[in-house]
Amino acid sequence: MGRAPCCDKANVKRGPWSPEEDAALKTYLETYGTGGNWMALPGKAGLFLSLSLSLPSFCSKRLSCNESMSLYLVFPDHQGLRRCGKSCRLRWLNYLRPDIKHGGFTEEEDNIIFTLYCQMGSRWSVIASKLPGRTDNDVKNYWNTKLKKKLWAGNVSDSTKSDQSSAENPTLVASTPSLHCVSKAENHSFGISAFQAQNPADVGSGFSANSHSLNSDPIQLYCSGFMDVLEFGSSSKNICIVSQENSGFSNLQCLPVSGNDEVEDSEVLEDFGFGSPYGVGNGLCFHEKASEAAPPCYPNLADLTYADMKPPGLDQSVIDQY
């Protein structure tokens, strides 16, 4: 059995807001605030604005959404906000608030969004809270329509190169055109960034997805690629290397190393886990600048260190940096 709807859909208006409705909502909210009860707001706002009723005791009364709507039955001439309280809240938060910025995301904002997405995934409200004037809806839409594509464009160009690498070393390379794991013995010259697991036990054992389940989302590939692909040995330190050849972030190396940092022959790391877009292993310590692994369209990531990147669980102090 599903949850009952918050209000009677038949009695509320839906769809785009008219300028009159916007004005009514804005005027009411700027005058009285929400009163801590969005559900009661439409009916109250309508009475205050259309009928010029202002009763202090009524103002503080909590009403359900349907009670709020029933005010329209009591006052049939009332032409105020015949809207669901939830809809009013959304309209105010996403559009009418005075401090809202619309459109025109800056590159700096791009970087912040990208970085925070890597840290915490689609926590749009948290990401938006770090971007003054931006709403979660704005950020979400921007990500889905522009930013993702922007990054994808940077990734695709390098895929053929990776394919070639795969062909050269079929036993060591996972079956993905854009990411692969190789042993250090390949001796490639990468512009690399590396991170180490301080304690392999901290990393957890949940990184077991299959290469055939690779997510085509370039962001997930990028963000989770150097986090989820590893299977850490029980005694060795491990390094994952993300290369940045030319325009892409296509090559990923994962190699466990011995305690004295001497590289050993590594096992093939072909168990790729891209289930989580933000599956940063707990306890990972990032040493290098994120920019070294970042797609070139995000040069300002240089300002953000891997040490800033935290797993879900969300250390608030990290989020607060932005």
Add this chain to the structure above:
DNA sequence: AAGCCGCCCAACCGCGCATGA
């Protein structure tokens, strides 16, 4: 000029959590 197509974004939907009775 008209029709089609794809993109963008405002708005909706439903779920999980918090809170109060």
Add this chain to the structure above:
DNA sequence: CTCATGCGCGGTTGGGCGGCT
């Protein structure tokens, strides 16, 4: 403690608009 209700969030939808043929 339980239940009902509201809030907040993330995912999804669909209408409008601009570009292309």
